Amino acid sequence: MKQAGRGEVLISLMLALSLSLGIVLSALHLTAQAGLLHQHARQQSILEDQANQVLELIERLLQQAGYIDVTAPMAALPARPLSGTIDAIDNASVTGVASVSGSSSASSVSSGPATGVSTKKSASLASDVLVIRLRGNTQGGVLNCAGFTVAAPSGPADAAGLSMLYVDLDPANEPELRCYFSGESQWSSHAVASGVLSFQVRLGIDTDDDGLPNFFVSGSQLSSKVLQQATSELSLRTRIVAVHIGLLMRSTQRMATPVNQKPLRLLSEPAPTCSSYQDPEAHVLPSQLKSYRLHQVFEKIIFLNNSLRPDA
Numbered sequence: 396m397k398q399a400g401r402g403e404v405l406i407s408l409m410l411a412l413s414l415s416l417g418i419v420l421s422a423l424h425l426t427a428q429a430g431l432l433h434q435h436a437r438q439q440s441i442l443e444d445q446a447n448q449v450l451e452l453i454e455r456l457l458q459q460a461g462y463i464d465v466t467a468p469m470a471a472l473p474a475r476p477l478s479g480t481i482d483a484i485d486n487a488s489v490t491g492v493a494s495v496s497g498s499s500s501a502s503s504v505s506s507g508p509a510t511g512v513s514t515k516k517s518a519s520l521a522s523d524v525l526v527i528r529l530r531g532n533t534q535g536g537v538l539n540c541a542g543f544t545v546a547a548p549s550g551p552a553d554a555a556g557l558s559m560l561y562v563d564l565d566p567a568n569e570p571e572l573r574c575y576f577s578g579e580s581q582w583s584s585h586a587v588a589s590g591v592l593s594f595q596v597r598l599g600i601d602t603d604d605d606g607l608p609n610f611f612v613s614g615s616q617l618s619s620k621v622l623q624q625a626t627s628e629l630s631l632r633t634r635i636v637a638v639h640i641g642l643l644m645r646s647t648q649r650m651a652t653p654v655n656q657k658p659l660r661l662l663s664e665p666a667p668t669c670s671s672y673q674d675p676e677a678h679v680l681p682s683q684l685k686s687y688r689l690h691q692v693f694e695k696i697i698f699l700n701n702s703l704r705p706d707a
Contacts, residue, residue, distance in 0.1 A: 438646040438689045445588045446644050446693035449572055452587060453640055454697045456527045456540060456558055457481070461701030464532035464547065480703050481635050483596040483614030484524040486676065487514040489561045489575045491582065512559065519570040520593040520643065520683060521676040522562035523614065529556035540574035541585045560587070562594045569647060592645040592690070595661045595677050599637030599696070608637045613676075633703045639696045643679060646689035656681035659692050 460480050491513045512526060531537040531545035539545050540558035548556060559575040565586070572591040575584050598617055599608025612620065621631050641661035659679040684690055 435650070435689065438648055438650070439691070442590065442644040442646060442689065442691050443693075445590055446642050446691075449588050449591065449642060450640065450693065450695050450697075452540065453525065453560065453638075454695075455538070456529070456560075457638055457697050458700040459529055459537050460527050460699060461703045462530060462532075462537060463701070464530070466533070479526075479632065480528050481598065481638065481699075482526040482528075482632070483598055483617070484512070484514055484526065485613050485615045486517045486521040487524045487561065488517050488522070488563050489513070489524055489559050489573075489584075490515050512557075517562060518564050519562045519591075520679060522591075522594040523596040523676075524559055524561040525594075525596045525638070525640075527558045527560075529558060531556060539576045540587070541576050541583070543576070543578070560594070562591055565589065570645070590645050590647050591642060593641070593643035593661060593679065595641035597639040597641075597662060598635050599639060600631055601634050601636040602631075606636060611637075611639050629704065633705060635699065635703055637696055637698045640694060641677060642693040644691050644693060645685070649687045650689060653686045654689055656684045656686060656690065659684075659690065661692055662694060 489512060512524075514524065517523075527540075529537050529539060529545045531547045533547060535544040537545040537556075539556070540560060545556045557575075557577060561573055561575065562570050563573050563584075565571050569589060570592050571589045572587045572594060573584050574587050575582065577583075597611040597613055599611050600617070601607060602609045617631060624631065639662060643659060643661055658681060660677065661679065662677045
């Protein structure tokens with residue numbers, strides 16, 4: 396009887412150990428899953444914060460574009476902004492400004508459509524360059540992409556108010572959005588946000604004077620359309636009323652498990668009246684994405700506060 400009792404105790408002990416081991420393994424699995432969910436949520440939050448920071452900066456810059464200091468004498472400034480107030484360069488990265496007030500700056504690789512801007516091919520997924528030419532006032536209320544005050548222009552050709560946003564690689568070979576601007580003594584490049592894998596820009600053109608864009612075009616498409624215009628026509632560059640921004644953000648931290656990547660469209664159709672985007676640069680395939688990184692698309696259509704038309 397004692398041996399039978401001992402056998403029952405041994406069986407009960409082994410059963411209890413098995414159940415305990417199952418509970419421990421389940422707890423470990425749940426802990427690992429919770430860790431993965433926490434990492435995913437944290438990286439998602441960082442991506443959203445970085446994207447919102449970028450979009451807020453671009454919105455602030457565009458709202459200042461076309462600003463005219465009405466307190467300045469009209470003889471000192473053009474009546475309206477120049478036609479190059481807002482521009483975009485496709486598949487490019489800024490290397491410098493070829494000339495500013497007659498002095499040389501960084502070496503030029505190729506000349507973009509914006510006067511004096513030196514560019515090279517984009518280092519990350521055919522990203523674009525957004526060029527905004529700002530003109531300051533005596534009150535110091537106009538800020539460039541780095542947050543510094545833009546002085547009142549010394550003349551129509553003054554390039555000191557240029558702010559250029561583009562994607563380049565940091566020392567760790569990670570993509571980041573950078574700001575190229577004129578400092579007190581030289582041109583400088585300043586990191587705005589890390590994790591910007593692709594930066595797409597489309598310019599909204601108003602052709603019927605209702606204040607709304609009839610179609611959106613890339614920088615090269617706009618240049619082509621301007622060349623086709625008659626010399627007597629008002630340049631389409633003065634009819635930009637909105638800018639469509641597309642951001643592809645990538646987590647800077649490697650995820651613990653592979654992420655199921657899907658094809659991404661950086662710019663959606665903004666309105667039925669606008670022309671469709673047939674641009675491969677605005678589409679990203681899973682093969683172009685890293686499997687252990689989190690990716691997310693952010694986009695926004697930003698309307699200008701000031702008219703760029705000389706007859707407005």
